[in-house]
Amino acid sequence: MANVLLINPDPKSIHPRYPSALLPLAGVLRSNSHRVEIFDGQFQDCRNIKLAEYDVVGITSLTGPQIHSALKIARWIKTKAKTLPLIWGGVHCSLVPEQTAAHELVDVAVRGEGEESFLELIEAIQKRQSLEIVKGITFKQDGKIVSTAERDCIELDKLPYLPFELLPNFHKYSNIKRKIMYFQTSRGCPYSCGFCYSNRVHKGRWRAMSAERAVEEIKYICDTFHPETISFIDDEFFVDQRRVGEICQKLIDAKVDIQWGSSGRYDQAYKYTSDFLKLLKASGCVGVSFGGESGSTRVLESINKRITVEQMKTTVEKFKENNLFSTVNFMSGFPGEKKEDIFKTFDLIDELTRIDPGLMVNSISVYTPFPNTPMYKEALEYGFREPRSLEEWGEFFYNDVSNLPWLEKETRSLLKTISLLTECEFNRKGAFKSTRLFEDSPIKKIAYTGLSFLAKWRWRNRNFRFPVEWRLLDAGLRFIKSGER
Structure with missing residues (x-):
């Protein structure tokens, strides 16, 4: 021992x-x-x-x-x-x-x-x-x-239950305070999006717990810790639609009273039937988060996303018709992306939110060149300076335009502004509103209302010049991240 x-x-x-x-x-x-x-x-x-x-x-x-x-x-x-x-x-x-x-x-x-x-x-x-x-x-x-030689994948059904009792300060975690717990029913991803590291970590292999094993542990988590929501943190929860259907039915049969959410892919979801979507909802599904990444077909192809704009529209419409909540994440700053591609993403966001006004657009994040991902070599060719040590990798930040030397100054400013603006304009329940920048402050509602008004005006008029208010917000967020909790 x-x-x-x-x-x-x-x-x-x-x-x-x-x-x-x-x-x-x-x-x-x-x-x-x-x-x-x-x-x-x-x-x-x-x-x-x-x-x-x-x-x-x-x-x-x-x-x-x-x-x-x-x-x-x-x-x-x-x-x-x-x-x-x-x-x-x-x-x-x-x-x-x-x-x-x-x-x-x-x-x-x-x-x-x-x-x-x-x-x-x-x-x-x-x-x-x-x-x-x-x-x-x-x-x-x-x-x-x-x-040494590569190791074969572990059989997930053989894993013991997660020992949550070993976590120090269990009730201090933000997700626990919100009565949300995380659970992973599968590992890996069979896709190879250019910006993502999952394929590299898991060698392109996807494997999963059986529906029976997954529901057993979900029931244990619910009976022991009493969360209101379980977030499935699988890279791709819906790879095997039949397995997902079995999980849903077993949750219903076992009378497990839980809300749940997960990530999904548009190239799968646009084909879901109403019966399948009703099964998701009946089992407690409250929402699915999708990666749309871009409104430009050219960019979607260049990053090997393997989805289409039409699939996004169809999925959003189907989820709305079946009273299921969906969120979408976009990304910009890719090597070779043009300004017109970025504005196609803006136009798609407008179209998707017209289809479903309740759609949550999490943000338009900035591309991060993770090492040895499919697009990493291209990022190096475009001028990305590769960190040469663990110390340098420790100074590497996500969602940071300074990582992308190929961007023109105007585009850098645009992406930095739009990343914050979309949080305010579309993500009313997300990170922006809940940051400590406004917590327990008498001016919180006034400040948020003012920023929301400006965000809507900027978005509607596509006017992102001189974003003084967003620079101040960015400074506040950076101060929070660098400070002590």
């Missing part, structure tokens, strides 16, 4: 959410007789960790600011306990494993799914065996970087 500490470094987000990526790993380790604790940097100070109590430490990290937090914790650990093994995992390790493993604060980088690799690593470390026998890892050996 080993004493294991799993660390979720602070991702520097405004609303702290529990580290859903660590829970399956913690469950597997505990079911194999290891003692597991979870440390969450969103609330806890690493200086309070009693390092002498642990045999192995695992650190997860997504590309970006979370790496900065991870390095800070790892450096403190190595200063206090130099020989304590530090095993890194998460998305970034899967995207750039060799560069990650080469860092002095990383003993081993786990690629892809970490449950079985981490389990075997503990055994190899305790028995002082060669790490080369463990599949799915990258590490330093004799001055060289060694990557």
Whole structure:
């Protein structure tokens, strides 16, 4: 038996959410007789960790600011306990494993799914065996970087239930305060959108829990924690429509009283029948979030989205007719995208919201060139400066026009403004209105009303020049993100 500490470094987000990526790993380790604790940097100070109590430490990290937090914790650990093994995992390790493993604060980088690799690593470390026998890892050996063979996918039905009781400060997470819990019924994605890292992390493979296994754990979560809503955080929940139908029917048969939402794809949803949509609603579905990305057919083809504008329109209309809520996310700033493409997205948003005035447009986010994704080479060719170390990746921010040197100054200003403006204009229940910039303030309603009025005027007239109000809002949001919670 080993004493294991799993660390979720602070991702520097405004609303702290529990580290859903660590829970399956913690469950597997505990079911194999290891003692597991979870440390969450969103609330806890690493200086309070009693390092002498642990045999192995695992650190997860997504590309970006979370790496900065991870390095800070790892450096403190190595200063206090130099020989304590530090095993890194998460998305970034899967995207750039060799560069990650080469860092002095990383003993081993786990690629892809970490449950079985981490389990075997503990055994190899305790028995002082060669790490080369463990599949799915990258590490330093004799001055060289060694990557072992790829690991087969884990069978999701065999995973133990998620050990939510291991989470520190459980009731402080923003989603728990809103009575929302996350659950993943499948992993991976069979599609290969140019901007997305899922295909790289999961090697293009999609696999899922059986409907029976998924509903069993959903029922356990509902009976134990009493959430109002479950958000399915699958990359693609609806890949197997038959399985989704079975999940819905089993939720109904088991009388599970829960609302749920998930992501979906327009190229699937536009074909859904009214009977299927009614089944979704009867089982508790309150909404599906879609990635529209662009209103330009040329851009949709260039990013390999494999959807059409007509499919978007048909889906929005079908969801409205069946009283199902839908949201849509757009993205801009792609290599080779022209200003006319951006305005086609604006026009499509107008058309979709005419079809369904209740449609929520989350935002028009800015393209982020994640490493080794399908479009990454193109981004490099267009001038993106690739970070050369973990430290530099820790200073890499999402939704940031400064990552995109191919954009003209006017386009940069437009995208930065429109990213904030669409939140105010269309997303009345989203991040903008709930940020602490306006919380508990007597001027909140006045400020929001004023910004909404300006947003509507700018959008209606396509006038995005001199966006002083949005620059002030952006400064406020950046202050919140950089400040202490």
